[in-house]
Amino acid sequence: MTAASGVDAASTIAVVGTGVAGTTAALTLRNAGFTGRVVLIGDEPDEPYRRPPLSKDVLRGTMSPGRTRLRAPDTWSQHSIELRTDTRVSGVDAEARRIIFADGTGLDFDRILLATGGLPKVLPQARGVGGVYTLRTLADVSALHGVLAAGSRLLVIGAGLIGSEVAATARDMDCAVTVLEAQPAPLSRVLPREITRVYEELHRASGVDLHTGVDVRELIHEGDQLAATDAGGRVHSADAAVVAVGLDPRTELAEHAGIATGDGIIVDEHFATSAPGVYAAGDVANHPNHVLGGRQRVEHWLNAQEQGAAAARAMLGDRTPYSCVPWSWSDQHGVTMHVCGWPEAAEDLTVRGEPGARDFTAIARRHGRVVGAVGMNRPAELRALRKVVSAAPHAEQAVLADPATELASLASLEVAGTSS
Amino acid sequence: MKIYRCEVCGFEYDESQGWPDEGIAPGTKWEDIPEDWCCPDCGAAKADFVMVEVSPA
Ligand SMILES: Cc1cc2nc3c(=O)[nH]c(=O)nc-3n(C[C@H](O)[C@H](O)[C@H](O)COP(=O)(O)OP(=O)(O)OC[C@H]3O[C@@H](n4cnc5c(N)ncnc54)[C@H](O)[C@@H]3O)c2cc1C
Ligand SMILES: [Zn+2]
Numbered sequence: 001m002t003a004a005s006g007v008d009a010a011s012t013i014a015v016v017g018t019g020v021a022g023t024t025a026a027l028t029l030r031n032a033g034f035t036g037r038v039v040l041i042g043d044e045p046d047e048p049y050r051r052p053p054l055s056k057d058v059l060r061g062t063m064s065p066g067r068t069r070l071r072a073p074d075t076w077s078q079h080s081i082e083l084r085t086d087t088r089v090s091g092v093d094a095e096a097r098r099i100i101f102a103d104g105t106g107l108d109f110d111r112i113l114l115a116t117g118g119l120p121k122v123l124p125q126a127r128g129v130g131g132v133y134t135l136r137t138l139a140d141v142s143a144l145h146g147v148l149a150a151g152s153r154l155l156v157i158g159a160g161l162i163g164s165e166v167a168a169t170a171r172d173m174d175c176a177v178t179v180l181e182a183q184p185a186p187l188s189r190v191l192p193r194e195i196t197r198v199y200e201e202l203h204r205a206s207g208v209d210l211h212t213g214v215d216v217r218e219l220i221h222e223g224d225q226l227a228a229t230d231a232g233g234r235v236h237s238a239d240a241a242v243v244a245v246g247l248d249p250r251t252e253l254a255e256h257a258g259i260a261t262g263d264g265i266i267v268d269e270h271f272a273t274s275a276p277g278v279y280a281a282g283d284v285a286n287h288p289n290h291v292l293g294g295r296q297r298v299e300h301w302l303n304a305q306e307q308g309a310a311a312a313r314a315m316l317g318d319r320t321p322y323s324c325v326p327w328s329w330s331d332q333h334g335v336t337m338h339v340c341g342w343p344e345a346a347e348d349l350t351v352r353g354e355p356g357a358r359d360f361t362a363i364a365r366r367h368g369r370v371v372g373a374v375g376m377n378r379p380a381e382l383r384a385l386r387k388v389v390s391a392a393p394h395a396e397q398a399v400l401a402d403p404a405t406e407l408a409s410l411a412s413l414e415v416a417g418t419s420s
Numbered sequence: 421m422k423i424y425r426c427e428v429c430g431f432e433y434d435e436s437q438g439w440p441d442e443g444i445a446p447g448t449k450w451e452d453i454p455e456d457w458c459c460p461d462c463g464a465a466k467a468d469f470v471m472v473e474v475s476p477a
Contacts, residue, residue: 050430068430301429302462328428329461336441336460347425379443380456383463 005317007110011036013315014099014107016089016253017115017322021282023070024308025113027313032316035186037392038081039107043088046138047073052301054141055165060172061145065138092168096256108109111315112252112264114273114280114310116301118247123157123216123311130221131240135162141267144242148173154158155179157216157227159186161330163244164199171206173194176210180228182245185212190328190339192346195362198355199332206213206333208356211236216419247299249284262286264297269321280379281307290323291371291392292342323388328416339380341372341389349399353378361385361407368394369412384408424450425472429462433469 005015013029015022018040026040042048048070057063076083091100092112099107120134133144148154148170156167158183159181170177176183179186183194186203203210215231221243228236249264260266264286271279280367282304291294298304306324313320335358343349346364353360361375361382369392373385382408393413399405424472433439434454438446439460444453450471457466 052429070430307429327463329463331461338463379458379460379463383458383465386463 005315006113007034007036007316009035009418011110012108013038014109014112016038016042016092016099016112017117017282017284018044018048018083019084019117019282019304020048020070021117021285021304022113022115023048024305025115025281025312026081027075027079028291028309028312029316030081030253032313032318034316036110038079039091039109040076041084041087041206042082044137044139045086047085049081049138051136052329054138055135055162056169058138059135059145059148059166062147062157065142065407068138074384076343076346089253092253092257093280094259097277109277111277111279112283113271113308113311113315114278115282115304115311116250116253116280116338117283117304118242118249121246123219123243123245126157126243128239129219129226131224131226131242132219132221133242135166135242135244144311147240150239151175153178153237154228155236155238155241157228157241157243158245159183159199159203159210159212160189160244160246161187161328162240164203164332165330166242166244167208168206170410171208171333176209176238176295177286178238179211180214180216180230181210182215182235183210183212186210187235187327188344190344192202192343192349192364193375194349194351195343197354198358198376201356202333202335202358214217248284249286249297251284254278255281262295269323269404270305270314270319271322279311281311285401287322289342290321291325291389292345292366296326298326300326302327320331323390325386327386335376336379337374337376338379339374340382340386343372343374344365345371348397350397352381352401352403363400365395365397365400370395370400371417381407383413387411421447422450423472424469426459426462426464426466427470428464431459431461432472462473 060076085256088102090102126132153176187197218229251261254265265280272286286297310322343364350363359377364372375382389408424433438444438448
C-alpha cells in the first residue's frame, strides 16, 4: 500500500458481488496488506461458489453442489472479511460514498468495487412461458437437474458456451436434445468458422439435433409440452427448454449512480470507473483491450479472477495497468477445449494437429500478429500461447505450423505495443 | 489416495482415477505427475494446485 492510495487502517472498502471477481478482490485486499474494513456483499443466499461446474458436473449430478464452494467456510472470518450473503444493494451514492441496502440501511465506504456480474439475457418470446429455464446460479441448476434426470426432451435455445455445455450434459444424461441457434454455427461468437465445424460434428456425433440459422419466433407451453416455432414455420417440440442467449451485465447500480456504462460498466486499465473511488471488475466490466485496441467485456472465470485481484491492488494505489489475455475452457461431450486471446478476430488461422481427431491447436493471426488460439487436447501449447498473445508478435504461418517450433519462444520474438 | 484441487478453477485430480485423457494412469500419485503438467480445465501449472481432503459431500 502506498501513501498515494488514500486508504488506511481507518478506511472501509466495500465489494458488491460474491462471485469470483468480488471474492478474489476481497482476499487480495488482505493479501496486499490492507488492514481497514472489508465488507463483501452479495444477494445470492449461498456462500461464494464456482460457476463453471454448474453446466457440467453439477448439472449432470456427478458433483454435489457443496463441492462448488469457492473457499473453506472460515476463510472470510479468518481474513476479517465481513461476508454478507443474501443482501441486496439497492443503490450507491457515489458522491456521498454510501451504499443503500434494500432494507433502507446504509454503509459508508471509502472505495467500492462493483463486481456484479450479469444475468442471462431474456428472450422476449420466452418471457413468462412455463417450462423455460436459464442457468447462472446454484439455485438454477437444481431445478434444471431435475428436468434432465427425468429424461425430458430438451430444447436448448442458443449454442454459445453455456447452451452447448448444457446440451452436451443433457446428452450424457440420455435426454433427447434439440439445439436451436440463430447464427450459422455453434459458438460463433467465440470461435473462428473453421473451428465451429468441429463442434457441429461433435454435437451431431453425440446425438444432438442441431439446427443453425434458426430464428425462434414463438414459444408456447401447453399441456406440459413446449413448442418453438421458427421463422420458416417449423415447430420444434420438447418437455422443457433452456434459454442461453448471452449475458446482460448488471449495470443498474452504476447507471443510477450516474457512472458511465456502455456494454457493461466502463473502466480504465486500473478498473476505475468514471466516479472517483468506484471501481468495477469481472463479467460486468468493460475495459480497454491492450492487444487489439478498443474495449471489451470478457465473460470468463479466470479473467474475472484476475480482474478482481488487479482491481483490489489498484484500489490500494498500484498503478500497474491490467494486461491479462482472455482465457477460457469448455467441456463438451468428453472433450475439453481451451481458448486464449481473440481467435474470433482471426484473419488467418494456422492449424497444428488434426481438428477432426480433436487433437489440435489453431493459432489466429490478425495483421500478421498472433492474437489468439483454440485447442483441444493440447493444454500446454495453449498455455504457452497465452503468453505469446500477450506480446502479440508478428510470426510467419510457416513458423507457427512447424511442429518443431517451441511456441513459448515466440513470446520473446518482439513485444508489440498497442496498435490495430 | 488423495484428491488435489486446482486453486484457480476448482478442477479436482483424484489419484485413484488418474487422468487417462493425458495418459496418467489410475493410481498415479500426485508427486509422480510431471512438473510441467497443467490443469486440464484452466491450464494452471501443477504448482497452482492445492491438496484437499476427500470429503463425501
Ligand atoms: C453455467 C456456467 C458455466 C461457465 N463455465 C465456464 C467455463 O467453463 N470456463 C470459463 O472460463 N468461464 C465459465 N463461466 C463464466 C464464469 O463463471 C464467469 O465469467 C464468472 O463467474 C464471472 O464472475 P463475476 O464475479 O464477474 O460475476 P458473477 O459470478 O456473476 O458474480 C456477481 C455476483 O454479484 C451479485 N450481485 C449483482 N448485483 C447485486 C446487488 N445489487 N447486490 C448484491 N449482489 C449483487 C450476483 O448475484 C452475483 O452473485 C461459466 C458461467 C456459467 C453461468
Ligand atoms: Zn484449474
